[in-house]
Amino acid sequence: MSENCGTLMGCGVEDERSFSMDDYSGPLARWCPGCGDHAVLAGVQRLLAKEQLKPERTVFVSGIGCSSRFPHYVDTYGFHGIHGRALPIATGIKLARPDLDVFAVMGDGDCCSIGAGHWIHAIRYNINMTVLLLDNNIYGLTKKQTSPTTPQGFASNTQPRGSFLPALDPIQTTLGVTNASFVAQTADWVPSHLAQTLEAAHAHPGFAFVRILQRCPVFTPTIFEEAAMNTDLTELLEHENGVTDEALKGVYPHTLYHDPTDIQEARRLAESSSKVRLGVFYADPGHARYEELRAVPKRTAEEKIALLNAEIDRYAV
Amino acid sequence: MSENCGTLMGCGVEDERSFSMDDYSGPLARWCPGCGDHAVLAGVQRLLAKEQLKPERTVFVSGIGCSSRFPHYVDTYGFHGIHGRALPIATGIKLARPDLDVFAVMGDGDCCSIGAGHWIHAIRYNINMTVLLLDNNIYGLTKKQTSPTTPQGFASNTQPRGSFLPALDPIQTTLGVTNASFVAQTADWVPSHLAQTLEAAHAHPGFAFVRILQRCPVFTPTIFEEAAMNTDLTELLEHENGVTDEALKGVYPHTLYHDPTDIQEARRLAESSSKVRLGVFYADPGHARYEELRAVPKRTAEEKIALLNAEIDRYAV
Amino acid sequence: MSSTPPEQAAPTLSQEAGHSVLTLPEHILEVLSDSGEGAQKCGQSFGAVSAKMGNGAWTVEIIPAEIQPPPRTPDGASGVRIRIGTQKITNWGNRTKLAIAFNDQVLLSRHRLNALADDAIILLDQAPENHDNPQVRQEWIEALEELSSRNYRLIKVPLEEECLKIVDNPRQGKNMFALGMLSWVYLRDLERVKEQIAHQFRHKAKAVYERNVRLLEAGVSWAEQNLDFRFDIPTTTPDEDMVVMNGNTALGLGAMAAGLEMCSMYPITPATSVSHFLSESFDRLGGMVHQAEDEIAAIGVALGASFAGKVAFTVTSGPGLALKTEFIGLAVMTETPLVIVDVQRGGPSTGLPTKVEQSDLLAAVFGQPGDCPKVVLAPSTIEECFHCMITARRIAETFRCVVMVMSDANLATGQQPFKRPTLDPRWQSVQPDLSEVPVGTEPLQWDPETGLSPRLIPGQPGGMFTATGLAHNEGSHIRSDPENNQRTMELRSRKLAVLQSTLKPPVVVGPEHADLLVVGWGSTRGAIEEAIEKGQQEGLSVAALNLTFLSPLQPGLGEIFENYKKVMTVEINYSDELDQPYINAENRRRGQLAWLLRATTLVDVDCWTRVFGQPLCPGDILDVIRGKLAAGGQS
Amino acid sequence: MSSTPPEQAAPTLSQEAGHSVLTLPEHILEVLSDSGEGAQKCGQSFGAVSAKMGNGAWTVEIIPAEIQPPPRTPDGASGVRIRIGTQKITNWGNRTKLAIAFNDQVLLSRHRLNALADDAIILLDQAPENHDNPQVRQEWIEALEELSSRNYRLIKVPLEEECLKIVDNPRQGKNMFALGMLSWVYLRDLERVKEQIAHQFRHKAKAVYERNVRLLEAGVSWAEQNLDFRFDIPTTTPDEDMVVMNGNTALGLGAMAAGLEMCSMYPITPATSVSHFLSESFDRLGGMVHQAEDEIAAIGVALGASFAGKVAFTVTSGPGLALKTEFIGLAVMTETPLVIVDVQRGGPSTGLPTKVEQSDLLAAVFGQPGDCPKVVLAPSTIEECFHCMITARRIAETFRCVVMVMSDANLATGQQPFKRPTLDPRWQSVQPDLSEVPVGTEPLQWDPETGLSPRLIPGQPGGMFTATGLAHNEGSHIRSDPENNQRTMELRSRKLAVLQSTLKPPVVVGPEHADLLVVGWGSTRGAIEEAIEKGQQEGLSVAALNLTFLSPLQPGLGEIFENYKKVMTVEINYSDELDQPYINAENRRRGQLAWLLRATTLVDVDCWTRVFGQPLCPGDILDVIRGKLAAGGQS
Numbered sequence A, B: 001m002s003e004n005c006g007t008l009m010g011c012g013v014e015d016e017r018s019f020s021m022d023d024y025s026g027p028l029a030r031w032c033p034g035c036g037d038h039a040v041l042a043g044v045q046r047l048l049a050k051e052q053l054k055p056e057r058t059v060f061v062s063g064i065g066c067s068s069r070f071p072h073y074v075d076t077y078g079f080h081g082i083h084g085r086a087l088p089i090a091t092g093i094k095l096a097r098p099d100l101d102v103f104a105v106m107g108d109g110d111c112c113s114i115g116a117g118h119w120i121h122a123i124r125y126n127i128n129m130t131v132l133l134l135d136n137n138i139y140g141l142t143k144k145q146t147s148p149t150t151p152q153g154f155a156s157n158t159q160p161r162g163s164f165l166p167a168l169d170p171i172q173t174t175l176g177v178t179n180a181s182f183v184a185q186t187a188d189w190v191p192s193h194l195a196q197t198l199e200a201a202h203a204h205p206g207f208a209f210v211r212i213l214q215r216c217p218v219f220t221p222t223i224f225e226e227a228a229m230n231t232d233l234t235e236l237l238e239h240e241n242g243v244t245d246e247a248l249k250g251v252y253p254h255t256l257y258h259d260p261t262d263i264q265e266a267r268r269l270a271e272s273s274s275k276v277r278l279g280v281f282y283a284d285p286g287h288a289r290y291e292e293l294r295a296v297p298k299r300t301a302e303e304k305i306a307l308l309n310a311e312i313d314r315y316a317v
Numbered sequence C, D: 001m002s003s004t005p006p007e008q009a010a011p012t013l014s015q016e017a018g019h020s021v022l023t024l025p026e027h028i029l030e031v032l033s034d035s036g037e038g039a040q041k042c043g044q045s046f047g048a049v050s051a052k053m054g055n056g057a058w059t060v061e062i063i064p065a066e067i068q069p070p071p072r073t074p075d076g077a078s079g080v081r082i083r084i085g086t087q088k089i090t091n092w093g094n095r096t097k098l099a100i101a102f103n104d105q106v107l108l109s110r111h112r113l114n115a116l117a118d119d120a121i122i123l124l125d126q127a128p129e130n131h132d133n134p135q136v137r138q139e140w141i142e143a144l145e146e147l148s149s150r151n152y153r154l155i156k157v158p159l160e161e162e163c164l165k166i167v168d169n170p171r172q173g174k175n176m177f178a179l180g181m182l183s184w185v186y187l188r189d190l191e192r193v194k195e196q197i198a199h200q201f202r203h204k205a206k207a208v209y210e211r212n213v214r215l216l217e218a219g220v221s222w223a224e225q226n227l228d229f230r231f232d233i234p235t236t237t238p239d240e241d242m243v244v245m246n247g248n249t250a251l252g253l254g255a256m257a258a259g260l261e262m263c264s265m266y267p268i269t270p271a272t273s274v275s276h277f278l279s280e281s282f283d284r285l286g287g288m289v290h291q292a293e294d295e296i297a298a299i300g301v302a303l304g305a306s307f308a309g310k311v312a313f314t315v316t317s318g319p320g321l322a323l324k325t326e327f328i329g330l331a332v333m334t335e336t337p338l339v340i341v342d343v344q345r346g347g348p349s350t351g352l353p354t355k356v357e358q359s360d361l362l363a364a365v366f367g368q369p370g371d372c373p374k375v376v377l378a379p380s381t382i383e384e385c386f387h388c389m390i391t392a393r394r395i396a397e398t399f400r401c402v403v404m405v406m407s408d409a410n411l412a413t414g415q416q417p418f419k420r421p422t423l424d425p426r427w428q429s430v431q432p433d434l435s436e437v438p439v440g441t442e443p444l445q446w447d448p449e450t451g452l453s454p455r456l457i458p459g460q461p462g463g464m465f466t467a468t469g470l471a472h473n474e475g476s477h478i479r480s481d482p483e484n485n486q487r488t489m490e491l492r493s494r495k496l497a498v499l500q501s502t503l504k505p506p507v508v509v510g511p512e513h514a515d516l517l518v519v520g521w522g523s524t525r526g527a528i529e530e531a532i533e534k535g536q537q538e539g540l541s542v543a544a545l546n547l548t549f550l551s552p553l554q555p556g557l558g559e560i561f562e563n564y565k566k567v568m569t570v571e572i573n574y575s576d577e578l579d580q581p582y583i584n585a586e587n588r589r590r591g592q593l594a595w596l597l598r599a600t601t602l603v604d605v606d607c608w609t610r611v612f613g614q615p616l617c618p619g620d621i622l623d624v625i626r627g628k629l630a631a632g633g634q635s
């Protein structure tokens, strides 16, 4: 959530513009037909319109990968960075300009493999931003190499006889990091759930981590096929402080009441794996936020000079 | 645990040597007087002697930091690497030579800050090695900067008005990573517990992660003072498959029965923080081990040439 | 490794079954489609068959930036250029003489890049002309208008229509139909083509093979009935066994032939396919591809494996090389043998990931903080991609050093036939000897003259030591005194001079004395040598030199340069040009090899470089040579 | 920024209160102790007082490799060298004339390094001579034996004994006693010394201050009663306000004066203390030190902050610079202003973390894969450490580029008085203007001549764009066509030529024509200029040139070099020497600046370099100059 306009360097005037989803559309997205990234983009544009976020005060940051093309397709500010480093860049933007509304978009290789160190630390910093992991269980852009979230046994170009290890669970890993404050899971093929999860994440004051199960029809067409087709395989986490969609409950037969402030239970739910669980695993707005703790006074050049002169005096001969 | 001599490139002859602790001593350790690293070194040398590990088949790998000088002080093979990268080097050694017994020694900055990505992934690979985190809650070698495990509020040279964030809990973080197989905590000031924990870790087939609370009298003299002095602040985790020292139970009034195969309970225990808990939080030898899954046949040069010729034939014109 | 460009013999015309057959020493053709329509498979099959029949060949993939770019977009063009000749072909040539395009838009992309000869024959699927979608019809009209600016001979082909007679989805048929057309036009041996198809679909049901053969044959007969031209590029039966593959496959095979036992990598275009290839076969040979969590871990694992007695390698490209910088320093400092393959792509930063560039040279030689002497070499042909791995492994082990192999995207995906290597067990690394060493054996027992020292390997009783990146003495004990630091840097540096003393001066192609010497490195070799050969035929006084070793440089360069009035490099990297605003001889930023040569030889080495993301064309180089020679005396 | 080395005036002798007082233009002294005994505090206080009294001064810390090395070991020596003079002092000089050593072993370390003048006066604590531990007594005997190889004047001092009269733990008293002795020997103003002590202990109880003053006074009176020599280094009251600090403090102050608002870093010696200093004060000025999880994140956060409208900087050393390589490329490619301070240390790899080297120059200029034009500059004095940050910030912002500031361990910890900077609000960065931009404003609206373009900052309505490291056009839209790639590389490169066109040729110190020109960069300047001035006094035909800009190089170098028969660089990095086995002019690896100059000017620039982990001594440079000039005609 951002404090729009006015706080740090804003205009101070009431903004009379209103924005439709189209106002947030950049050039035509160049993902493959059927790619789940399209659905996520639509969900995000819907959120932007719903919340009427000012395009000029919103920044999308990404790394490298199919998913990391995301910023190019949203008509806000954006930084399409380097592989694995979306979170440091986003951190820098938010530390410099707490008035901006920052989104980070990453792929599973990007976030969980090369970016794993930054991921762990960004969870801990708990800086207020909305963080989307577009998890297609594969390296898309480089054409089908095993990622940490690739299911064990799934064949790729680097592990052609099947992935050796059990897949890393990003939800469980996030929940293990001290100061984690918001952890949710949704899927590209459930637009309303996606939308509500994005809303909840964006409303959360802190590092809101959303893992989005994302279909890649080119390289992992089989992985989410069943889950997307057979509603019986999904379990929705339901709670007044979570994501609760009455309409969806008609579609998905399995719903589980889960209090997202219970981190122990969240970890337990992340562990057991008979169903794909969608919803908010954990959310607690009470965690320490680094950018808040680091707020600094605004100084004019003259004030700075005065303070600096005093500083230099300490070294006077 | 290593399969000594004979398997891959070994001698095949019964080894008649026997080793004392002294046989594992390198040059005089150059840590500060009172540094907890000395105690860890002694504990490790005791383990080596107890298990009669062959010095030439044992390798200590480290990054950079006070703690990372460790390999220089053990008379085995060693690799004193670069900051944060002990685990990739150790992984390479073990993948190339599963017959070697590999130890990795890291500091808290080394492992949990710059090395965090490798740490997460090494836990997941679950390669058979003994991994020691010498956690003094500070950057020692570079002279007192905040580390991820520095307690909130503790002043350092880079955060002179106190560390901003709650300390990262390495036990909890490790327990969150899929395929974690052994997680324990001990302290430099409880030699017998340290020794038994090291033994259990070394005996474990997989990535055995031991966080050792380590006193740095120079930069964090106060942090472990209370815990080291007042036995009331410690709780020992006790179990037949864990570390159980009857003698220690006389010294430490609080003991908790904990089954280390119960990961949910392990996570719960890692979370609550009224006492310093020492013992095995989690141990399960049943996890997939990357180096085992990757075992390759041994080939002579001639066999290789034959196979390679067949390969090249595919490209024949 | 010298190349003989196809002779510019006059074409001859003959008559066969009512069709004129033009006999030519070489031809360049392209197959262009939307991504996913299989133009690359078609082209690569054509290239392979041509090579098997005894043509020289060189294929270059045309790769779109996206995985599945939208159909019918110039940016999305996917395809292949194939150049075949009677003699050996060493580069992609100048402009395409014949193109088959599956739609008007992909054709436009090549037209706009000026990739097609003015008189090119173009076979274009006519389906869009009468498409249901009016926008498509409109685009077709505009495209044809745009194309009419050239003298192309444009022939409409009912590609989709004909395919639909055999398959339901023409996207999976056009490429085989096209292959049939090409086979007829170029007089290919149809049996070989069918063998090739059989090989390609060997893992598929027989019906798949048969359907593809039907498509092929339909293409042949359509061409026979409708086209009035054929090209005969006479083949010569090679007098030795040949293989055909791309550079990344050759690197992978070379690695196995060299006895390398671990490839530790992180995926990055255009290097990844080396590991794809190895992942299929390496473990059967007792090797291993390890995909690490990132590039830093990838080189770290390789270093660990090398320390433990293997010689491991890692394969990467620009951004990955950047991340490995710190570990390269550690390998140099600990004198752990390590081979690093950099398949260069367009930079800086993420740049042009699928395109060719030669811009990592100075980063390879100088990129690490501190003094990091290491060996840098560059293969210049697909064949050298194979052999350089053997050289690299041997140098790394003998000199206990880092060897960087600089390939590039042009070699990576280009296919070329070459002499089948005769494998030699001596190329394989020797299994480390784990026998006991005498007390007092030091891990860095440097020869004071050469800086060389034998490795101690974990497992060797008596040899226990700790490798370290801190300054250290022969015992690998940490030392910070001035003399030790000076001496150990000397010894690490000395190894390069020792290696250099074993190298031969590079061999000039062309006259020993001339007005101009064109120096290059890596994949531009074929184009440069073809250009100077053409130049010589024009009477230009020019020679060419390709450098395999970039660090240390081969001996004798200064003497060689003295024999030429002017020396210049031709490279695929960036340099300022003197006619640009603000640029002058003093502040000009030069080609990377030019820098190295100037500093080393103090000769005023000029450069001509382009960062077009494409291989250089011999014709463009020839223009540069003409210009440089015309510029007269002032050098 | 030119320096005037102290004149070699003849010493004069006077008599004061029964002690001979030798008046000298300058003197070099050292205080040496075990780690933790406070020799550095003593020395730094002495240096500060000397500067305040109006002496020129230069202090260099002697830092052991370990945090708390064992006491009484040569490796564990901790201390400081102070050189004071009547005039400005620009370097640590040659050898020490007077040393106070708290034990025999720390003294040995300096003796072994040949750091002490043959006739040095040595004040040595005599406590070990009669120590309880026989091993200590034995070591004392052996040490004195070893020291006797020189003509030192060794004076035993009851340092510990005297201190024990005042404090229980002499480890916390000897340094103040020593300060007292030095104050007497060098005729320091005792009131000022006490003020300095008061400042130092301002956060401590009054009793602490008083105890230290008692120790100080005890030192003074012991010296008065027992020593027969005093040195007067005449002071001159500076005609302007002066400050004294070390280079890392100056960098930090400079950063604040420049209006930089974020220092994003990861700890690494010897750079970290910049951030220690800033952590104390920066946030009061509205700035922030962010300690990131690693070096990659550190530069990433800085880049993000710069993108968002700040100009941020990061500070690091060799291994950290290596890790930042990839992000440097992204900053160059996205044209995001960024300042990177590299406080160089000994390499390669972890190398010599606390020692000085100048070995990152080529890595800074050429270290990134792809073509990465960026600005590289180097301060050569503590004062320049301050001012270069202002220059760096301004260039980074004006040119939307990366500016690398190359300091080193010598500047980092060295203290020197210099003119107090008069702060200028215009040095501060202007707060970004977030007003709306017209539709169609491009994020990279390059001036076609200069390549410059104004920044768009998040928050500006109408300016929305996505920065990218992929090849892109002025709209920052991904483009892979050849022309765009060539043109955008051109424009990024052009900025360096434009900057170069605004630079002045560097100014030679010494004759405009001579037999030899010695070129250097960074912290060696003082030593080089002192050496050539001494050389001129000897009648040698030699001049010196210091280069502030390394990329782009300042104009006019070629013309300058023409005026000298020989040109050579003097650097603290590695080069082969021609008299070593296997080394010849062709394969010789040269000093890093020498490389740059040779490639640029084609002048046969020779080099003399050492990697001793120490600052260079003017005397050694003078020897080299003599040798080079004696070598006669052959250049």
Ligand SMILES: Cc1ncc(C[n+]2csc(CCOP(=O)(O)OP(=O)(O)O)c2C)c(N)n1
Pocket: A064, A065, A066, A067, A068, A082, A083, A106, A107, A108, A109, A110, A111, A134, A136, A138, A139, A140, A141, A142, A147, C266, C267, C268, C269, C295, C319, C320, C323, C350
């Ligand atoms: C430093 C670096 N390493 C590797 C690459 C190559 N690379 C580009 S994207 C990618 C992974 C893509 O997978 P993921 O992050 O899961 O994103 P997706 O494409 O699946 O959305 C890799 C390895 C790179 N560009 N930079």
Ligand SMILES: Cc1ncc(C[n+]2csc(CCOP(=O)(O)OP(=O)(O)O)c2C)c(N)n1
Pocket: B064, B065, B066, B067, B068, B082, B083, B106, B107, B108, B109, B110, B111, B134, B136, B138, B139, B140, B141, B142, B147, D266, D267, D268, D269, D295, D319, D320, D323, D350
């Ligand atoms: C790439 C790199 N970054 C930073 C450093 C500087 N450095 C050396 S040790 C260290 C941290 C030491 O702390 P820790 O890992 O906790 O080990 P300790 O000294 O406390 O045992 C740092 C930042 C380095 N050597 N290399």
Ligand code: SF4
Pocket: A030, A031, A032, A034, A035, A036, A037, A066, A067, A136, A140, A141, A215, A216, A217, A218, A219, C067, C068
């Ligand atoms: S390859 Fe997969 S992830 Fe990438 S754009 Fe295509 S469908 Fe999406």
Ligand code: SF4
Pocket: B030, B031, B032, B034, B035, B036, B037, B066, B067, B136, B140, B141, B215, B216, B217, B218, B219, D067, D068
């Ligand atoms: S600084 Fe601390 S961690 Fe380092 S050696 Fe000294 S006591 Fe141990």
Ligand SMILES: [Mg+2]
Pocket: A065, A107, A108, A109, A134, A135, A136, A137, A138, A139, A140, A147
């Ligand atoms: Mg992915």
Ligand SMILES: [Mg+2]
Pocket: B065, B107, B108, B109, B134, B135, B136, B137, B138, B139, B140, B147
């Ligand atoms: Mg630590």
